[in-house]
Amino acid sequence: MKRHLPALSWPRLDDAPIQVACPFCDALQEAPRLPEGDAAHCCRCGEMLYQNRPRSLARATAFSSAALIFMVLVHLFPSITVTAGSVRRELTILEAAAAMYREGNPLVAVGAVFFTVIAPLVLVGGLLYVAAPLRFGIALPGAKSVTRWFQLCEPWSMLEVFLLGILVALLKLGSVGEIHLGVGLWALAGLVFCTAAAMAGIDRLELWDRLEIALHKKP
Amino acid sequence: MEIRSAAAQGLASCHLCGKVSPVALGNCPRCHGALHLRKPRSLERTWCFLLASIALYFPANLMPIMTVGGIGGPESDTIMSGVISFWRKGDLLVAAIIFAASILIPILKMLALIWLCLAAAGKTHASPKNLARLYHLTELVGRWSMVDVFVVAILVALVQVGALSTVVPGPAILSFAAVVVLTMFAAMSFDPRLLWDRHTGADLSDTHE
Ligand SMILES: [Zn+2]
Numbered sequence: 455m456k457r458h459l460p461a462l463s464w465p466r467l468d469d470a471p472i473q474v475a476c477p478f479c480d481a482l483q484e485a486p487r488l489p490e491g492d493a494a495h496c497c498r499c500g501e502m503l504y505q506n507r508p509r510s511l512a513r514a515t516a517f518s519s520a521a522l523i524f525m526v527l528v529h530l531f532p533s534i535t536v537t538a539g540s541v542r543r544e545l546t547i548l549e550a551a552a553a554m555y556r557e558g559n560p561l562v563a564v565g566a567v568f569f570t571v572i573a574p575l576v577l578v579g580g581l582l583y584v585a586a587p588l589r590f591g592i593a594l595p596g597a598k599s600v601t602r603w604f605q606l607c608e609p610w611s612m613l614e615v616f617l618l619g620i621l622v623a624l625l626k627l628g629s630v631g632e633i634h635l636g637v638g639l640w641a642l643a644g645l646v647f648c649t650a651a652a653m654a655g656i657d658r659l660e661l662w663d664r665l666e667i668a669l670h671k672k673p
Numbered sequence: 674m675e676i677r678s679a680a681a682q683g684l685a686s687c688h689l690c691g692k693v694s695p696v697a698l699g700n701c702p703r704c705h706g707a708l709h710l711r712k713p714r715s716l717e718r719t720w721c722f723l724l725a726s727i728a729l730y731f732p733a734n735l736m737p738i739m740t741v742g743g744i745g746g747p748e749s750d751t752i753m754s755g756v757i758s759f760w761r762k763g764d765l766l767v768a769a770i771i772f773a774a775s776i777l778i779p780i781l782k783m784l785a786l787i788w789l790c791l792a793a794a795g796k797t798h799a800s801p802k803n804l805a806r807l808y809h810l811t812e813l814v815g816r817w818s819m820v821d822v823f824v825v826a827i828l829v830a831l832v833q834v835g836a837l838s839t840v841v842p843g844p845a846i847l848s849f850a851a852v853v854v855l856t857m858f859a860a861m862s863f864d865p866r867l868l869w870d871r872h873t874g875a876d877l878s879d880t881h882e
Pocket residue numbers: 476477478479480481496497498499500501
């Protein structure tokens with residue numbers, strides 16, 4: 455049942471032609487199989503429907519594991535250290551949220567933790583949990599719900615915005631003290647890059663098609 | 674060949690996994706997500722989130738976003754006064770970034786969503802392709818408005834007690850974060866397919882299925 459034409463699209467559960475509806479104009483059309491690197495566009499509005507990314511699972515796995523490693527570094531090492539006389543302050547994401555909490559803004563602190571810690575973790579960890587076993591045609595328990603959850607978290611992951619925030623804050627700090635950029639900052643830049651690369655590495659339709667096959671094999 | 678919409682044939686594409694199935698099934702056979710022809714009550718919900726974010730936009734910009742305590746006594750900064758002080762210091766790039774992210778983007782995003790809602794309700798006319806572009810843009814830039822919230826959190830964490838001056842977050846920070854989250858919810862509840870429905874003469878804006 456699972457037949458894979460070399461370099462022509464990912465395997466699908468059913469070899470019969472399937473239909474897709476454009477998410478922007480709802481035009482119903484047949485979904486063509488694509489060679490690697492190609493994208494399918496809507497016949498009415500021109501919106502991109504899906505892409506066939508080359509070596510998609512390998513890329514998603516590699517970049518999401520790299521992102522997880524960067525994530526550990528981001529939390530272990532401070533991004534900025536400010537020294538003024540005997541006072542020394544270190545900045546990590548959690549420290550920024552804790553400071554908001556202490557200063558009487560618990561809601562903003564919880565929001566900041568969600569946008570910069572929880573959502574990115576669910577996004578990257580979820581993708582790794584689903585994509586890595588799929589390389590061997592296996593779906594781990596709960597793979598469907600994990601995929602749903604990390605898709606829902608995607609718009610709320612705001613690490614790149616936090617990175618811009620650090621850059622703006624650096625300029626605003628000005629002459630407050632001696633400023634050192636730490637490992638945490640470079641790790642954060644790496645994390646932002648790897649998260650973007652991991653998410654762009656595999657198309658949503660491909661992920662679900664492969665997941666469907668893996669789940670179908672089980673009794 | 675005539676192009677037909679999926680909804681006209683009772684088919685719905687799953688918003689999570691993209692599979693096309695008859696809407697009568699209720700749930701997607703592949704991922705079990707709920708099936709809808711269009712996002713339920715899309716326009717009503719978008720208007721609700723929009724109005725709430727417009728209401729909060731005023732306290733977010735009028736109240737101080739942070740208070741910097743120094744030798745010269747505490748000094749409150751609104752978003753706009755922060756931009757102006759950067760501009761005066763000659764940091765034109767930072768002033769432009771903060772002005773764009775905190776003031777311009779939220780306003781433009783609200784105006785864009787209002788226009789999209791009016792177009793989807795048939796009150797204004799524009800080509801659906803341009804409207805789709807506008808929708809993409811609002812989805813893409815909205816999150817960057819959060820940058821000022823993070824800047825304040827970072828400054829509060831770094832500049833505190835001791836030899837350094839202190840930075841205390843102001844009351845505007847919560848309303849500002851809420852504006853960003855609410856406009857994101859508004860963009861998510863808007864269904865761009867309603868624009869094409871209007872264009873092709875179908876009205877599915879209050880489809881509840
Ligand atoms: Zn289309």
